[in-house]
Amino acid sequence: MLCTSCRTRTAVTDDGRCTFCSGTRPAPPGGPMAAGAVPPGESAGRLRSPVGLSKAVVVLLCAVIAADLFAVGAGLNMRFLLDGGLDDGFLAVPLDEADRADRLYYFAGGAQVLTLLATAVVFIIWFRRVRLNAEIFDASAHTMRPGWAVGGWFVPFANLWFPYRVAAGVWTASDRTRTDGGGRTATRAPLNLWWAAWVCWMLFGRYASGRYSSATLPQEIVDAATLVVASDVLGIVAAVLALLFVRGLTRMQGERAALGSVPMSAQAARGGTHLA
Template sequence: MLCSTCRLRPPVTDDGHCLLCAGPAGPVPAPMPPAPAFFAPQQYLRSPEGLAKAVVVLLAVMIGADLLAVAAGLNTHRVLAAGVANDFAAYDEEAANLADNLYGATSWLQSFVGLAIAVVFIIWFRRVRLNAEVFDPSMQSMRPGWAVGAWFIPIAGWVLPRRIAGGIWTASAQTSTDGSRRTVPATVMNLWWGAWVCSQVLSQFTARRYWAAAQPQEILDTTVLLVATDAVDIVAAVFAILFVRRLTRMQGERAALGVYPPSTPGLPERAPWGRAH
């Protein structure tokens, strides 16, 4: 059905006229309702300090679990080496079972703590990414959702999170009151990322070797790789602690300075650190 006068537009009045033909007295369409808040960019800061402390504690626990795994791995290697040396003529089966059980227990501990770290770290990572959007969105090459999704993409998960972290790092660098930026060396971030990637690659390589090992000497060689993997994981955890602490402190300093890009027109002003609208 079209307007009874112009026959071009749909009618909006009871007598069949469109908005233009009805004149000033015609009804005005109601404005569109505002978009839900979760579609709008974050316009406030939220402190990542609590999450950062949780991540650091879990990483410290992981370091302890890795140290236990190194000790258990060396013990397993010692028992196996003694058996290989005399062609298992005087093999202590009880000691071997104990060594295997100890290493299995440390592996379960590592898996449990690693899962907890993954969950809490990604939540912290998303928090600092959203804060970086407030500090300076021009420095963010990927949308905030990628702070979570990028970790789950095969192969690309070894590259994209570092790209996101770089944008967060740059946006979180302390600025002067005149708006000039201070460059903060990214050495800690690069060391953390390099150690983490090495840990992941070595872990996958060792896992394949472990499940493919059939001969006693192959199993013995694999235990050396397992110990090396745990050692690299300790290094990665140490650098991760330094990275989390440094970036969290940078965001606190940046928030205290209170120098942000202008707010987007039509959106509420940004609230102080730790408060939300």
């Protein structure tokens, strides 16, 4: 019988889950981790399944996409209303229509903020879990310590690069390794595309919001509204790519956990420590 959570490995527990999803997979003997690699209070030899968290992240990312689509519609409505009301540089829009468009626009913005905050919290929890699992898979694959899986998001300017470095190490450590310990099989395209879209959305979104906030003349407002709509579309692209990244990395960790530890001779040849 397959695991009821991941549907890829054999169920071994009474509730129908595999050792990885149930968190009961033990560390192999003779495979110590690098000293200080895992923060105090964490179990250095125990994998914790990211499957449940990844499902929550996917659901929340779908909510983000829905909120962004709503915002695109509200933004286009506002933009066309303003553009249609331009008359020789002056804005002539019926007050009730302007009020309705304005309320819809700000309601969409509120929905975006709420869904994005909820997604960010759960995503970071998931990100930390896969980082700790990756430490067990291959402690030599990382250039940044596990704490940066959380802290890297909150350092100004560095948050444009640090989380990517953490994710790159997790991706490398989680990639399915052949039983002889050699070779990597998965392309980094999902990681690279997601991060490029995320950074572009953050930078362009701030620029578009700044333009909209500072616009005073009717034509400036119309142009700024167009930029905000474009930013929302870019946000949808980033959310879709984030969803693919989360699903792909979670699947890779399940496959890597099911593979078991690679032979010690292969580990020595590659100069790293690899644990299941």
